[in-house]
Amino acid sequence: MKSNLTILTIAATLLLATRANAQQDYRLGDYLLVAAAGSPANASYSSYIGDLDLASTGLQKADGGCDQGCGCSTCNQLDLFGRTFVSGEFMHWYSKGRYLPPLVTWSPTGTAAGVSGVLDANMQPVPGQSSILFGGRDYGGDRQVGGRATIGMWLDEQGERAVGFRGFGVEGRSLLFGATSTNGNPILARPFFNDDPLVNAQDALLVAHPTVSQFGSIYLKADHEVYGGQAFGRKLLDCGRNYRLDVIGGYRYDRIDDDLGITTFIDTGANTFTYNDLFDVNNEYNAGELGILGEIYRGCWTFSFLTKVGLGNMKQKALINGEHIITGGGATQGAGGLLTQQTNINSYERDVLVWAPEANLKLSYAHSDRLSITVGYSFLYWSKVAFAGDQIDFNVNGTQLNGGAPLIGPVTPAFNWRDTDFWVQTIDIGGSFNY
Numbered sequence: 505m506k507s508n509l510t511i512l513t514i515a516a517t518l519l520l521a522t523r524a525n526a527q528q529d530y531r532l533g534d535y536l537l538v539a540a541a542g543s544p545a546n547a548s549y550s551s552y553i554g555d556l557d558l559a560s561t562g563l564q565k566a567d568g569g570c571d572q573g574c575g576c577s578t579c580n581q582l583d584l585f586g587r588t589f590v591s592g593e594f595m596h597w598y599s600k601g602r603y604l605p606p607l608v609t610w611s612p613t614g615t616a617a618g619v620s621g622v623l624d625a626n627m628q629p630v631p632g633q634s635s636i637l638f639g640g641r642d643y644g645g646d647r648q649v650g651g652r653a654t655i656g657m658w659l660d661e662q663g664e665r666a667v668g669f670r671g672f673g674v675e676g677r678s679l680l681f682g683a684t685s686t687n688g689n690p691i692l693a694r695p696f697f698n699d700d701p702l703v704n705a706q707d708a709l710l711v712a713h714p715t716v717s718q719f720g721s722i723y724l725k726a727d728h729e730v731y732g733g734q735a736f737g738r739k740l741l742d743c744g745r746n747y748r749l750d751v752i753g754g755y756r757y758d759r760i761d762d763d764l765g766i767t768t769f770i771d772t773g774a775n776t777f778t779y780n781d782l783f784d785v786n787n788e789y790n791a792g793e794l795g796i797l798g799e800i801y802r803g804c805w806t807f808s809f810l811t812k813v814g815l816g817n818m819k820q821k822a823l824i825n826g827e828h829i830i831t832g833g834g835a836t837q838g839a840g841g842l843l844t845q846q847t848n849i850n851s852y853e854r855d856v857l858v859w860a861p862e863a864n865l866k867l868s869y870a871h872s873d874r875l876s877i878t879v880g881y882s883f884l885y886w887s888k889v890a891f892a893g894d895q896i897d898f899n900v901n902g903t904q905l906n907g908g909a910p911l912i913g914p915v916t917p918a919f920n921w922r923d924t925d926f927w928v929q930t931i932d933i934g935g936s937f938n939y
Contacts, residue, residue, distance in 0.1 A: 587658040589668075593878065593934030595650035597674050599730070600927045601642025604893040607766065608638040608683060608722050609708065611691040617715050621693020621708035627898065634708075637692070638681050639893075644728055650674035650930065656736075664740040673731035681724040685712030692720055694768060694842055700902035701913040707902070709779075709842055711770055719771040724764070726892065730928065732758035732789070738797060746801045753794040756814045758860070760787040760926065764892035768842065775832035777906075779841040783892040784823040789858060791816020806876070810864040818858040820890045823851050824919065828906055838907040843896055845904045847911070848919045856923070860886045868936065880932040889926040895919065 609621040611634050621634050629635045656668020685692050691713050698707035712720030736754035763784040770777040795812020826844025829837045839849055866880030897917035904911055
């Protein structure tokens with residue numbers, strides 16, 4: 505909240521300062537009407553339509569240049585800045601939630617060790633026996649703060665062609681969860697399906713239970729980050745007195761990172777057991793995109809719309825890793841936690857074809873001839889994105905736990921790519937400045 509108030513305060517200060525210093529002037533091409541000795545008190549823009557006599561009308565070159573177009577360093581520099589435009593926007597960011605499967609369960613006091621924390625065949629709670637403490641739903645759909653910036657340049661004096669760059673990003677969100685238990689109160693567990701041929705049933709790793717541990721804890725951290733940028737060109741298609749229509753296209757790069765780490769600690773009094781599981785997934789999108797940009801003008805107000813579609817390659821990378829550390833009698837350390845074992849610990853990579861439409865609506869108010877205040881809405885979509893929670897295989901061959909060997913029975917957990925669609929929508933508040 506404080507950061508939002510700070511940004512709004514700065515914007516309001518800039519707005520008032522600009523308005524206070526703005527001249528009551530009119531622009532005619534490259535020329536700016538200014539006060540001049542002998543100018544009539546009621547001089548207006550219409551007074552100077554036609555042939556211009558700079559000395560008699562009080563018109564001077566808006567940029568203060570030599571007015572010769574001679575190609576000198578002063579003229580070139582002013583011409584360069586005169587065609588540059590920049591904008592920045594503060595974004596209220598809302599995205600589709602990311603599903604995390606049931607990762608932590610608990611059971612009522614007195615529940616037998618053999619069934620504590622165990623879910624049913626559909627990974628749902630068993631009434632009176634187990635409940636889901638974390639997971640089993642979507643996370644990360646709440647509001648976040650982001651930003652977007654655009655810089656570009658017109659390539660001609662008529663304003664028919666331009667090139668530019670636009671980048672965006674969100675603050676990122678870390679989801680933290682922790683649960684501890686002393687002497688099995690409350691009962692904590694981590695559910696899975698035990699593929700050990702001698703078990704072959706729903707099971708759970710007991711983290712805290714009166715018959716198992718003096719102390720147990722589970723800590724979980726899930727990070728998520730989205731950012732990207734586009735290099736674009738725009739070309740005038742059609743224009744009229746109150747509208748303009750452009751084609752826009754170029755190259756697009758987006759990155760969506762998602763990871764999940766779980767640490768489990770069990771103290772039995774005679775031994776301590778630590779299990780670490782890590783699922784780290786990156787999505788890199790490289791695509792070409794094409795679309796339409798339209799603007800409608802009415803006085804100081806401008807309504808614009810942008811719609812475009814990207815088509816390209818999504819490179820998906822997944823790193824799965826884990827370890828167990830046992831101290832006390834039979835101390836050992838090695839690869840494999842609970843949901844990460846020798847059968848799925850590895851680095852994986854693949855390429856998939858993804859289409860990604862984007863839409864923007866924006867309303868702008870021209871506060872001065874250079875500064876505009878904007879408010880808008882944006883929607884972004886990707887057809888295939890891989891997330892950390894989707895790469896978890898709950899089938900675990902229990903003969904591998906704690907470094908057990910050799911493997912007997914199914915080769916699980918196994919890795920299989922799973923992805924889903926993903927969207928983001930934002931409310932944008934910002935401004936644009938034309939040099």
